[in-house]
Amino acid sequence: MFTRRDAVALLGAGAGSALVTTAAQAQGAPPPSDGPAKTVPSFDHGRVIERARQLAGSPFEPPRAELPKAFTEMSFDAFRDVRFKRDRAFFAKSPSGFAMELFHLGFLYKEPVVVNLVREGVPAPIPYDAGLFDFGQTKPPGRLPIDFGFAGIRLLYPLNKPTVRDELAVFLGASYFRFLGAGQHYGISARGLAVNSGEPEPEEFPTFREFWVEEPAGDAAEIVVHALLDGPSVAGAFRMVITPGEETTVDVGSTLFPRQPIKKLGVAPLTSMFYYGENDRRSYRGFRPEVHDSDGLLIEAPDDAWTWRPLRNPTQVEIARFPAPAVKGFGLLQRDRLFEHYQDLEVRYDLRPSYWIEPAGDWGPGRVELVEIPTDNETHDNIVAFWTPDRPVEPGGEPLRHSYRLSSRKLAENVTPKAxxxxxxxxxxxxxxxxxxxxxxxxxxxxxxxxxxxxxxxxxxxxxxxxxxxxxxxxxxxxxxxxxxxxxxxxxxxxxxxxxxxxxxxxxxxxxxxxxxxxxxxxxxxxxxxxx
CATH class of the missing domain: 2.60.40.10 (Immunoglobulins)
Known part of the structure; x- marks a missing residue:
């Protein structure tokens, strides 16, 4: 499991084209004239799909970066202190309200990610510039190359007050991402893909190695992020449309190209934490009655049948399977919203969001699976839920395509009409x-x-x-x-x-x-x- 879950709450590489040479160009300024203007094909998601297809046809090569010692030996607290300078945020002056910041490499995040800004249909990789960051107590080394890369991206939007930009979404580590609605605190995570989660063989963690972020228009109510996923068994292209609000939604479309047979493919995976709760007191310690980011798995079948499975912290890895001809929706919910049931003023488990997934189109025969992993503390994500197909996943043939809406919910009654x-x-x-x-x-x-x-x-x-x-x-x-x-x-x-x-x-x-x-x-x- 990916264990440093709090790094995102408290606060992937390979270039797709030649890097620009100045930060101004990365933010949309035209390059110097060097003869007659050339027509640049407008960016569209098909280019990301083609990149994924090409990657899948080649042996997997993990992204590498030669990180200075100051970053490879960085502690969690030191990593948290490295902050993107708010006045350097990309498209922050746009009237849309959206802005984008970058994460620096270091701590657990050592695989470089390329981040492209798409302005008026033209993509430009953002060059590394140490001047974008305040390093806190960390003393940065000498000059680093412009293709040094980044660890991930942070998107901002005024979720709670019109004059204050809040964190809207974070993409950081493997294919993990988190997003929030108004008044919510980070807890559960989404992932691009899960491979062999809960199986005896080691789990594989494909990585978002490159992003393309479309600069939103002035009146935009959404922001679009494209991501190139790569791993030993599969490459893929993702398009995510993020619409902020009381309950923020992410419309996801993925196109996957398997490199090799996959025993268990986890589509639309969710990762959360359950340490102890009212139904499982075995690990109860201290003054907090309950400690969890989610307390149950909810599944909706097309015949209006709903199933609720409370979560547990088991003594050994447990896998629960919920076969059904089709799934209309599923998600990991934080159903208990009473502060007195948690008594934690710092992390506010009562404000952690529920993530609900609504598949679009026909995914074919498959099932929802829940993986519960023993944990002896609250810093480890030990819960995974996803949909997995019944048919074998083999390389060659047509790519695998899945579309779904992922929403960040506050209240359980906004999900199911039944008691x-x-x-x-x-x-x-x-x-x-x-x-x-x-x-x-x-x-x-x-x-x-x-x-x-x-x-x-x-x-x-x-x-x-x-x-x-x-x-x-x-x-x-x-x-x-x-x-x-x-x-x-x-x-x-x-x-x-x-x-x-x-x-x-x-x-x-x-x-x-x-x-x-x-x-x-x-x-x-x-x-x-x-x-x-």
Missing amino acids: RALHTFVTEARASGDPQAGPDHVRRFIVDFAGGDLGYWLDDPKKVVTETSASSGKINAAFVVPNPEISGFRLFLDHEIEQPGGRAELRAVLRAGQKVLTETWAFPWERPAAPG
């Missing part, structure tokens, strides 16, 4: 009919459902029933009671696993007659294995 599983609590329960059964045989699951039409049924609660199932073991009890504190209902479910080391997948939904009132709650649990 939602707000809370999941897990405790011990008594085994039925077996006085010798120990407390690890049975678990009681307590699930609070709220929203949707549940408030209507509080006046006639006997009509609300639960439908439950278990992949193994036996359900000893399942019943529902009104929970007026949330204008909803509380489910109690007792489940028993008879064999040590046994595992069960539980599901529950609330109904009133034939009417489905809630999303389907899904949760696994495993009885501890016998000692020795």
Whole structure:
């Protein structure tokens, strides 16, 4: 996993054409005249696709840079102190409100990225200039070449106040990127692509090695970023249209060219962190009741069926698969928005965004997968969710194309119209009919459902029933009671696993007659294995 997750919150190379020689030219000034004017083909995304096709036809060569010692041995704090000079931001004087800054190479970010500015259809690589940065306590070395490169890009926009540009999006490290809506704090990350995530073999992290950022027009409500992705198994071209707002959206289109067979391709991957929460107290320490960027995976099927799977911090790598003929949407959500459930004034887990993905077009047969990885602290991303195709991914043939909308959501009710599983609590329960059964045989699951039409049924609660199932073991009890504190209902479910080391997948939904009132709650649990 890519572990330095906080580098983006607190704060990829190969040139596609000859580098310009001055910063003025990079920002759009015409080059010196050297004879008759030549017609320059207007930039379009097809050029990025062609670059990706050419890369895939050649052996993979990772981008390299000879970084001075001051950058290779840089600490996280030193890297954070290297800041782009705000008065040098690109297209900052445009009335659009957008601006762009660059990240310097150093710390974990040692692979150079080429950044091109596209003005009036003409792309120009931005040359390296140490004068763009304030290095803080780091003493920069002597003069560096103009093709030294950068680590990534930061996009700014006045999300919260008309006169203040806030961070809108950051592209930094491999193919990771983050973006925010109004009033949100960085947490979850998106990625261009995941390769073999959760598999026994090492995971591959393709890199955005070059960007083309279109300078927005004065009245633009969006900004367009093109990215060239490259890795040992695949090359690809991405076009991302970022529209800022209360809930910022990114419309993504990708074209992929496999270099070699890929065991598991993760499309539209999301990466997050779950350390502990109300359903998993094993790692609870200190004064904070919960520590997580996301608390569940939500999946929408075309038949209006919704599945909610609370996240966990497992003792070993766990993979949950959700096969379906098609997927209408999926995402990792931070559903719990109450500050008192986190009590963290610094990182504000209650303000972390939810990322929701809506596929466009037919992706073909496939499934959503959730990978949960053990972690012993909150600095590591240990949760990955993505869609993966059923068909094998092989080189040759037609490229793989996927389009989708990725949105940064605040509230769960903006995602699903059905009643939602707000809370999941897990405790011990008594085994039925077996006085010798120990407390690890049975678990009681307590699930609070709220929203949707549940408030209507509080006046006639006997009509609300639960439908439950278990992949193994036996359900000893399942019943529902009104929970007026949330204008909803509380489910109690007792489940028993008879064999040590046994595992069960539980599901529950609330109904009133034939009417489905809630999303389907899904949760696994495993009885501890016998000692020795």
